[in-house]
Amino acid sequence: MSFPWSAKNLPKQIFINNEYVESKSAKKLTLHNPKNGELIANDVALAGEQDVDEAVAAAEKAFAGWKKTSPTERRNIMNKFADLVEKNAEAIAELTRISLGAPFKAFGAFEVGLCAEAFRYNAGWIDKFGGESWPQDDGFLKIVRNEPLGVTAGVVPWNGPVGTIGLKAAPALATGNVFILKPSEKTPFSSLALGTLIKEAGFPPGVFQILPGDGSTGALLASHMRIRKVSFTGSIATGKKIQEMAAKSNLKRVTLELGGKSPAVVFDDCNLENAVTWTANAITANTGQVCFAASRVYVQEGIYDKFIEKYKEAMQAKAKEVGDPDSEGTNIGPLVDEAQFKRVSGFIERGQQGQGKLLVGGQRIGDKGYYIEPTVFTDVDPESEIHCEEIFGPVSVVKSFKTEEEIMKLSNDTNFGLMAGVFTQDINKALRVASDFESGMVGVNCVSLMFMVSPFGGSKESGLGRECGIHALRAFTEPKTIMVNMNY
Numbered sequence: 001m002s003f004p005w006s007a008k009n010l011p012k013q014i015f016i017n018n019e020y021v022e023s024k025s026a027k028k029l030t031l032h033n034p035k036n037g038e039l040i041a042n043d044v045a046l047a048g049e050q051d052v053d054e055a056v057a058a059a060e061k062a063f064a065g066w067k068k069t070s071p072t073e074r075r076n077i078m079n080k081f082a083d084l085v086e087k088n089a090e091a092i093a094e095l096t097r098i099s100l101g102a103p104f105k106a107f108g109a110f111e112v113g114l115c116a117e118a119f120r121y122n123a124g125w126i127d128k129f130g131g132e133s134w135p136q137d138d139g140f141l142k143i144v145r146n147e148p149l150g151v152t153a154g155v156v157p158w159n160g161p162v163g164t165i166g167l168k169a170a171p172a173l174a175t176g177n178v179f180i181l182k183p184s185e186k187t188p189f190s191s192l193a194l195g196t197l198i199k200e201a202g203f204p205p206g207v208f209q210i211l212p213g214d215g216s217t218g219a220l221l222a223s224h225m226r227i228r229k230v231s232f233t234g235s236i237a238t239g240k241k242i243q244e245m246a247a248k249s250n251l252k253r254v255t256l257e258l259g260g261k262s263p264a265v266v267f268d269d270c271n272l273e274n275a276v277t278w279t280a281n282a283i284t285a286n287t288g289q290v291c292f293a294a295s296r297v298y299v300q301e302g303i304y305d306k307f308i309e310k311y312k313e314a315m316q317a318k319a320k321e322v323g324d325p326d327s328e329g330t331n332i333g334p335l336v337d338e339a340q341f342k343r344v345s346g347f348i349e350r351g352q353q354g355q356g357k358l359l360v361g362g363q364r365i366g367d368k369g370y371y372i373e374p375t376v377f378t379d380v381d382p383e384s385e386i387h388c389e390e391i392f393g394p395v396s397v398v399k400s401f402k403t404e405e406e407i408m409k410l411s412n413d414t415n416f417g418l419m420a421g422v423f424t425q426d427i428n429k430a431l432r433v434a435s436d437f438e439s440g441m442v443g444v445n446c447v448s449l450m451f452m453v454s455p456f457g458g459s460k461e462s463g464l465g466r467e468c469g470i471h472a473l474r475a476f477t478e479p480k481t482i483m484v485n486m487n488y
């Protein structure tokens with residue numbers, strides 16, 4: 001089967017029971033291309049209450065069969081889906097790019113690859129995610145089974161729309177759940193296009209469905225009485241609402257992957273080139289629209305001047321990589337839309353009014369589209385907005401420090417706790433600092449990275465629960481204890 005979707009033939013309907021159908025709701029989504037502000041479409045379905053109910057009913061119907069599908073067959077379907085995603089990677093990435101603006105080589109290829117890899121990785125777990133059993137010395141054999149939850153949902157953001165699907169749908173489906181995806185209203189096309197591949201891979205109807213929509217659709221899922229779990233990635237404000245809706249409805253399980261303001265601590269004894277490379281890449285990848293970007297860079301006094309010189313050069317070089325995301329040589333595209341552009345520009349403008357000193361960047365690039373220069377502030381007030389809040393653009397703050405004690409206090413003086421990085425060649429210091437960071441993930445001589453095999457997620461207000469590794473499978477299952485009376 002050939003892949004029918006492209007920028008010229010956009011998927012716009014909801015995907016229920018393995019068919020593209022019109023939504024019952026009359027509301028529509030409107031999308032613009034961030035590279036020039038031009039209208040892409042104003043007739044993309046926005047799933048309403050009836051659509052959500054129909055998808056849940058189809059999912060419930062499919063659950064019993066999917067749960068009992070043999071591990072081999074489930075694995076084969078998931079692997080085939082991964083192959084199909086990979087085969088159509090360029091077309092899928094284009095469907096993200098038209099409304100996100102992320103260049104293929106620098107981001108699109110990685111993101112679609114992450115989705116395929118997540119399906120393969122979790123498919124590999126299906127026949128290895130065993131339960132437990134405990135001795136019968138007391139006369140009772142205890143068997144613990146990992147039971148799927150039933151109908152589960154994923155509500156995802158726009159900044160990594162296809163990769164996030166892999167991190168949620170793959171462990172859900174691998175463990176025998178059925179799954180409803182709600183893509184972001186800013187990036188619906190690549191998600192919707194997956195419907196064709198879901199069907200071709202052999203997922204039975206109702207097992208894996210897609211409901212485009214905005215926050216209202218997300219809220220219907222989070223408060224639905226027959227959905228047993230919502231896995232959410234997005235902002236802290238929305239994450240809190242999701243948890244509240246989950247609690248007020250049926251106490252459905254919740255995983256939350258939220259925002260960050262991640263520190264990178266650069267000590268005098270680090271490899272300077274390495275520290276500059278990682279920190280500059282971290283804040284400019286995907287135009288800084290990355291939850292775990294190192295956006296607070298703390299540099300020890302002895303190396304501060306040298307670091308600043310090199311970091312400034314690196315960011316100036318990055319500015320030259322900004323451009324049309326459809327052009328081959330571009331590594332950094334525009335911000336996602338006008339709202340995000342205004343948000344980031346607002347931080348930069350206010351930042352210059354006494355919060356810190358503008359070292360480099362700060363300007364819009366061109367006069368159409370939402371391009372912005374990679375921007376760095378130094379000498380920032382630790383209480384200021386640019387130092388404390390997630391900007392979600394290519395904007396970092398740099399601050400010098402004297403002692404480890406002082407900088408660990410400042411690093412942890414935040415409600416965020418997603419990622420942190422430490423740059424030093426002293427292994428004892430690296431491990432001490434790594435242990436002192438209040439964050440879900442820490443890089444040593446690296447920062448802002450993730451792996452499929454190890455837990456991904458935040459502490460404090462950056463999240464609840466973990467994705468990736470065995471943790472993702474646990475998050476989509478519940479242990480059931482069966483007690484067998486051996487004396488009977």
Ligand code: NAD
Nearest residue numbers: 156157158183184214215218219234235238257258259291
């Ligand atoms: P957002 O919270 O605005 O939206 C995320 C999703 O939630 C979208 O699909 C949206 O339609 C939906 N939504 C909005 N309001 C809702 C409501 N009331 N009920 C249910 N669903 C609702 O976030 P965003 O702007 O799309 O993404 C940016 C944020 O996501 C940043 O804060 C970023 O740090 C975070 N993020 C975190 C991770 C992570 O893994 N920790 C990864 C990527 C992005």
